[in-house]
Amino acid sequence: ISDDSSFYGGHGIVGAQVPLGCGIAFAQKYAKEEAVTFAMYGDGAANQGQLFEYICLWDLPSILVCENNHYGMGTADWRAAKSPSYYKRGDYVPGLKVDGMDAFAVKQACKLAKEHALKNGPIILEMDTYRYHGHSMSDPVGAHTFTRDDISGVRQERDPIERIKKLVLSHDLATEKELKDFFINLNIDMEKEIRKEIDDAIAKAKDCPMPEPSELFTNVYVKGFGTESFGADRKEVKAALP
Amino acid sequence: MASLLGRFCRKLVVPGSAHGSRMISTTACDSEAVKSLNLYSAINQALHIALETDPRSYVFGEDVGFGGVFRCTTGLAERFGKNRVFNTPLCEQGIVGFGIGLAAMGNRAVVEIQFADYIYPAFDQIVNEAAKFRYRSGNQFNCGGLTIRAPYGAVGHGGHYHSQSPEAFFCHVPGIKVVIPRSPREAKGLLLSSIRDPNPVVFFEPKWLYRQAVEEVPEHDYMIPLSQAEVIREGNDITLVGWGAQLTVMEQACLDAEKVLDFIFQLKDNWFKVSNMGLELIMQEGISCELIDLKTLLPWDKETVEASVKKTGRLLISHEAPVTGGFGAEISATILERCFLKLEAPVSRVCGLDTPFPLVFEPFYMPTKNKASSSSSLSSPLKKKRHYLIMGLHVWCRYWMQSSPLLITSHSICFFR
Numbered sequence: 001i002s003d004d005s006s007f008y009g010g011h012g013i014v015g016a017q018v019p020l021g022c023g024i025a026f027a028q029k030y031a032k033e034e035a036v037t038f039a040m041y042g043d044g045a046a047n048q049g050q051l052f053e054y055i056c057l058w059d060l061p062s063i064l065v066c067e068n069n070h071y072g073m074g075t076a077d078w079r080a081a082k083s084p085s086y087y088k089r090g091d092y093v094p095g096l097k098v099d100g101m102d103a104f105a106v107k108q109a110c111k112l113a114k115e116h117a118l119k120n121g122p123i124i125l126e127m128d129t130y131r132y133h134g135h136s137m138s139d140p141v142g143a144h145t146f147t148r149d150d151i152s153g154v155r156q157e158r159d160p161i162e163r164i165k166k167l168v169l170s171h172d173l174a175t176e177k178e179l180k181d182f183f184i185n186l187n188i189d190m191e192k193e194i195r196k197e198i199d200d201a202i203a204k205a206k207d208c209p210m211p212e213p214s215e216l217f218t219n220v221y222v223k224g225f226g227t228e229s230f231g232a233d234r235k236e237v238k239a240a241l242p
Numbered sequence: 243m244a245s246l247l248g249r250f251c252r253k254l255v256v257p258g259s260a261h262g263s264r265m266i267s268t269t270a271c272d273s274e275a276v277k278s279l280n281l282y283s284a285i286n287q288a289l290h291i292a293l294e295t296d297p298r299s300y301v302f303g304e305d306v307g308f309g310g311v312f313r314c315t316t317g318l319a320e321r322f323g324k325n326r327v328f329n330t331p332l333c334e335q336g337i338v339g340f341g342i343g344l345a346a347m348g349n350r351a352v353v354e355i356q357f358a359d360y361i362y363p364a365f366d367q368i369v370n371e372a373a374k375f376r377y378r379s380g381n382q383f384n385c386g387g388l389t390i391r392a393p394y395g396a397v398g399h400g401g402h403y404h405s406q407s408p409e410a411f412f413c414h415v416p417g418i419k420v421v422i423p424r425s426p427r428e429a430k431g432l433l434l435s436s437i438r439d440p441n442p443v444v445f446f447e448p449k450w451l452y453r454q455a456v457e458e459v460p461e462h463d464y465m466i467p468l469s470q471a472e473v474i475r476e477g478n479d480i481t482l483v484g485w486g487a488q489l490t491v492m493e494q495a496c497l498d499a500e501k502v503l504d505f506i507f508q509l510k511d512n513w514f515k516v517s518n519m520g521l522e523l524i525m526q527e528g529i530s531c532e533l534i535d536l537k538t539l540l541p542w543d544k545e546t547v548e549a550s551v552k553k554t555g556r557l558l559i560s561h562e563a564p565v566t567g568g569f570g571a572e573i574s575a576t577i578l579e580r581c582f583l584k585l586e587a588p589v590s591r592v593c594g595l596d597t598p599f600p601l602v603f604e605p606f607y608m609p610t611k612n613k614a615s616s617s618s619s620l621s622s623p624l625k626k627k628r629h630y631l632i633m634g635l636h637v638w639c640r641y642w643m644q645s646s647p648l649l650i651t652s653h654s655i656c657f658f659r
Contacts, residue, residue: 044331044332045332073304073305073332074304074305074307074308074311074329075304075307075329075332079329080329080330080332081331136311215603216595216600216603216606216607217595217596217597220598
């Protein structure tokens with residue numbers, strides 16, 4: 001979650017974030033900012049009840065992006081919805097189905113969507129993607145119908161990074177060796193950088209003093225609302241009312 | 243005084259129950275076959291029995307087909323078919339609404355909400371539809387066959403959306419029942435009772451115990467009656483009331499309170515040993531705790547708790563949900579109304595803090611056994627006349643034998659506790 005990059009973070013109930021995104025889009029439209037809101041959800045969450053009413057009524061500059069990896073947790077999309085064409089779900093809201101594994105296609109689609117949203121109103125983008133692993137520890141790879149062969153097949157054919165690599169090679173922008181070296185160096189550099197960042201963070205965390213007991217209540221309400229807990233069992237709570 | 247004690251005293255190490263010991267249900271063990279099962283297996287068994295005995299019962303929810311994320315529904319789809327055990331779309335309000343409709347036609351719908359944290363989209367369906375169905379139709383219709391199962395409670399790494407205890411919200415709704423088991427044997431019996439109860443039931447399962455709790459569970463079909471609390475542990479000094487996984491923590495607190503006093507003296511002088519006997523008499527007066535498992539939170543068994551508090555005079559309630567507005571408040575208010583003159587101390591609630599369920603701060607949030615032990619009710623039941631008598635004797639003896647500072651210290655221990 002980050003304020004400067006306008007990323008409003010993840011949510012508990014999947015699908016809960018879409019009306020939220022529409023609220024943000026409303027605020028943007030009201031303030032006449034030339035900005036759009038991308039509200040992302042998955043094919044599973046597409047079945048939560050809150051999705052479509054809010055985007056349509058007021059022609060908000062919001063773009064709903066459905067990342068369709070064909071599995072909502074452990075349930076296949078054709079088992080979860082009568083119409084797995086998620087881009088058509090908006091009824092009178094136009095929708096576009098995009099190959100989510102192609103980076104250029106995604107970029108073009110987003111560009112188109114932004115133009116459309118600012119001029120005409122909401123649009124739905126369905127990104128067709130693939131999920132290599134299970135949803136959680138309880139959802140093993142074998143639980144859905146794809147076998148390991150399928151997975152490696154997809155990795156070769158449709159994997160975004162592999163695809164760009166093939167494009168680069170076929171247009172003679174670089175040789176195989178150059179790419180390989182580039183990737184190896186990139187990996188090493190990136191890995192070094194990441195490792196350093198993690199080590200720094202761990203060292204910083206270990207050196208930091210224990211937080212104040214009042215930290216437990218920070219950000220429950222507006223900071224400085226004055227909730228404190230004290231007592232051996234931290235049971236006694238005092239809150240300063242405004 | 244505490245610092246003085248700190249210098250002279252050392253905590254006695256008592257080989258108490260190991261971390262992770264579970265309580266054994268005290269329901270009678272008959273001669274029928276039993277099997278050692280954990281909580282999710284016991285629930286699985288209960289569901290198998292429920293579907294077997296009633297051909298018009300259904301189990302559905304998110305991902306139940308392959309067994310569910312906690313494996314509570316393994317084998318059901320294979321055994322009873324996809325028409326009776328099936329996955330639903332990812333829509334809780336739809337799942338519960340669908341279940342209400344199914345139950346309204348006389349079927350038993352056993353609905354699974356994947357985590358209790360996700361039950362809120364279905365809250366309207368439960369409160370406005372399920373709870374009022376019979377009432378608003380003048381008993382022409384009812385959705386009594388509905389049972390909603392949801393894993394609830396802290397699990398160590400759950401964070402905001404995988405650890406909540408929402409039982410208090412549902413206890414405020416007349417028309418539904420709220421049931422929470424504490425162990426595998428209880429879970430199987432209570433789940434079968436809930437499914438067969440002619441009222442809609444919300445059944446919360448402590449997810450922490452799914453694999454951790456192992457118990458001998460009878461293999462046959464048995465039911466444990468709802469709305470009957472159980473006294474798990476008899477005692478005389480204080481009543482502790484809880485439900486679900488919290489009872490394990492409370493039992494640890496009871497054991498701590500009851501064991502031999504945990505201070506011994508490091509003083510090297512010989513005359514200390516002479517008065518040892520008197521000191522030990524005081525030391526062995528631990529606190530005898532009565533522990534009650536409510537089992538059903540709505541409607542809850544007020545009589546059992548009332549009788550217990552009238553005996554002991556003190557009450558401590560513990561639950562994981564935040565303290566303000568938690569179900570402990572309801573128990574506290576009711577007991578105060580009924581047992582005011584018998585109470586020796588204010589009713590104590592040892593509960594979660596008033597914050598969203600934290601991730602990193604979970605150890606601080608949780609109502610641990612130490613919080614329970616140090617709570618005012620548990621640490622000072624000084625009403626016993628026996629205590630005063632022994633202390634009085636001791637004071638007198640030592641004074642006569644030219645009292646030592648030791649006397650004062652032992653005297654203070656009793657007050658400190």
